[in-house]
Amino acid sequence: MTVLRTERLVLRPARWSDLEPLHQIFTDPQVMRFWSRPPHTELEQTREWLGSMIESPAETSADFIIELEGETIGKAGFYRFPEVGFILAREHWRKGYAHEALSAVLDHVFETRRVDAAVADVDPRNDASLGLLKKLGFVETGRAEKTWEIGGVWADSVYLRLERR
DSSP: OOEOSSSEEEOOOOOOHHHHHHHHHTTTTTTGGGGGSSSOOOOOOOOOHHHHHHHHOOOTTTEEEEEEEEEEEEEEEEEETTTTEEEOOGGTTTTHHHHHHHHHHHHHHHHHSHHHHHHHHETTOOHHHHHHHTTTTOOOEEEEEEEEEEETEEEEEEEEEOOOO
C-alpha cells in the first residue's frame, strides 16, 4: 500500500475508519456545491462511495485519503485514470492543502504509472478548483454545456489537461 508524505500531510489508502469524517464532508452543501452528486443525506451513501474507493483496483486508480495530524480531511487522486479529483473539508480550504496533496499525487502517478496525462472536469463556476488546477499546470482543452444533472439542476463543464511531467 502506497503512502505519500508531504510537508504537512499524509496521503494514504482509504479505510473503513474514514467513514464518519468523509460523511461529514459529503453532507456539507458548500463542499458539495460543485461535486458530481448532491450532498449525501444518508450514511449508507457515504459507505457505498467509500467502499468503491477501497475496492478500486490499483491498475486503474490511485486515490488517496488526505490526512492532517491524524485527521481525515479529504481525498485526492485518480478514481480512474486519467481523471483526477479532490474534495476537502471546508474548514481546511484556502490553506494550500489541496495543492500540496495533488502535487504529491500527480508526481507519484507520473513517476510510477503509464499515464500520459491527467484530466479534470470542473464546473465553470468553481473558481477555486479551476485556479488550483491551473496553478498545477493544467490547461483548458474545452467546454460543454449541460453535462451533469445534479439534484435536478444542469451544470456545465470545463475540461482541463496536464501532460505527463
